[in-house]
Amino acid sequence: AEDGEGETGVLTRTKPKTKRPPMYKVMLLNDDYTPMEFVVHILERYFSLTHAESFEIMLTVHKKGLAVVGVFTREIAETKVAQVMESARQNQHPLQCTMEKEE
Numbered sequence: 001a002e003d004g005e006g007e008t009g010v011l012t013r014t015k016p017k018t019k020r021p022p023m024y025k026v027m028l029l030n031d032d033y034t035p036m037e038f039v040v041h042i043l044e045r046y047f048s049l050t051h052a053e054s055f056e057i058m059l060t061v062h063k064k065g066l067a068v069v070g071v072f073t074r075e076i077a078e079t080k081v082a083q084v085m086e087s088a089r090q091n092q093h094p095l096q097c098t099m100e101k102e103e
């Protein structure tokens, strides 16, 4: 909070500023056409997940409609979304990946 005006007329911060940046959830969305193996491959490749972890997340998306794949700072999240979307496009799959700011 900027709440000290002191004698100078300049607002100074009293509460120490913490270092945590806003975090963003990267989510994968289900569709009827993208092959399951492709989704697993994408998760292994861009999110450094094991095959078993990737398979589990893929199944969650398939059953529930979407799942959070990971939580990252804004630039990293943007890069992951772009990599997934580009790879899906290149392979002509309708797979969708989005990000959302954590509250």
Ligand code: TYC
Residues within 6 Å of the ligand: 028, 029, 030, 031, 032, 033, 034, 035, 036, 039, 058, 059, 061, 062, 095, 096
């Ligand atoms: N529903 C797809 C199928 O049955 C598989 C799938 C899983 C697609 C996860 C997208 O994000 C996804 N082939």
